[in-house]
Amino acid sequence: MPISEADIEKIAQLAHLEITDDERRMFAPQIADIVTYVEQLNGIDTSGIEPALGGLTPEGERTVSSRPDEVQPSLGQKTALESAPDPASGHFRVPKVLGS
């Protein structure tokens, strides 16, 4: 499958990645190669085959994961904000949202 530099730009936008011209030129043929490689799967007959979504093992599927809805201790505001790049007044501060 050919993948153009414009396709790469569109994918980068979807993925919230700002990529340079050099990266765009590098990624376009590499991603096209990988996509061509994975397209070999089109040759396999999967009619009537269910996709492997969900748990992988029968025991995992059977395991009941629900638990009582009880309040548990959590990190707390102070700890949660300690690693933030720009904490302010007990919040995560970000650059302006509207018009950006």
Added chain:
Amino acid sequence: MSTIPEITEALAGGGTSARKITASALEAAEKLNGQLNAFLEINRDAALKRADELDKGADGASALRALNGVPIAIKDNICVRGMQASCGSRILGNYQTPYNATAIERLLGAGAVVIGKTNCDEFAMGSSNENSAFGTVKNPWDPARVPGGSSGGSAAAVAAGIVPVALGSDTGGSVRQPAALCGVVGIKPTYGRVSRYGLVAFGSSLDQIGVFAQQAADAAAVLQVMAGRDQHDATTADVPVPNYIGETEKNIEGLRIGVARALLGEGLDPEVRDAVEKAIEAYRALGAEIVDVDLPHAKYAIAVYYIIATAEASSNLARYDGVRYGFRAEDAPGLRDMYRRTRDEGFGPEVKRRIMLGTYVLSAGYYDAYYLKAQKVRTLIKQDFAKAFSSCDAVLTPTAPTPAFRFGDKVDDPLAMYLNDIYTVTANLAGNPGISVPCGVSSDGLPIGLQLLGPYWSEGLLFRLTHAYQQDQPVAARPKIYA
């Protein structure tokens, strides 16, 4: 480095102290790290303090605990409270984690001492450690060669005798492949055997925490402690944890080992093939029965893997946005610019490539053609294994197609790099456990590994087969760089 029983028995007998054992591991790590770059953080003060507490019996009957005083190294994508978790990425940098992964909580409860965090490919994406933002790890057998990846730092730390055991994570072979390239044992347990709580997510339906060790019994002792249901990870299964150490000691006579001959053909290094053939004969001589099996869809595993793993990664890595933790690009005029520039400056090329590939295969119009198709072929791979295990107890393959390659050899060709994982990704796709076992040394003096794959929850059997082989065919050679 001593084995786990040697350490715990010496401590119980009063012949040494946890402080002495910890100090010796720290010294080895500090001394060799200039050559290996295996550690991103060495936890000297906290590790010695912890060892002193163990020596004082400060938190209970420590002498009786399974991992009392055992020094351990942890891959830098597993959370240890108060230590960094960079995942080998600039986007997390020196981020400090405020909580312990469940696996870490259980290891500490058993008396282990974390001496440091190990280098890895960025977000565990890579097979050579060349994708770490903090420099490559060197292979202790030949520092001009890669240690494998992504858990290269943990593999090198065990291979170089710095620690008896280390943790890694395995999404497509990231424990087993570096174990093979560094000449140590590495196990990826069954999906759902070990909690992923506190393991930084890459491909959530594929990721498992695994163990590196010199000896099967030491890996068994660590898995024994970590395994089992955890309320913090809904995908851990409610399956009893057997006595792995007891299993390890059992005879292997009469066990049936399946060999898929089609996997020993094209693309396999002749020296690796020879070593694996010799190992098959060694197992036969030990009383195992060798049977032929067929895994007809294994050849599609890389294609399936690079759709599913990148799709899951593109979703999991959306959380790195410069808001709550880690790196943020400076002076962005608005929120959207801040996201894009943070991710551009924070992620390396392989991570960007995989996020974009994952975004592409999940994007409108392509979901059915790529993602859904891959999940259907994944079902076929699971069925291959189920069928194989109806006629054998374990399947034997090489772990990697070649011994350790040189730095730079595959770095410009992502697809060639991905093909390193050809033997390992099937177990992640199907959820089965797999172990890499050292099975010889090449003419260049590089270790070779074989892989054993088992049915779900058969880790005990894998340890048993590994132990029997290691007793019968010990690898006498040592790495050039060794503590």
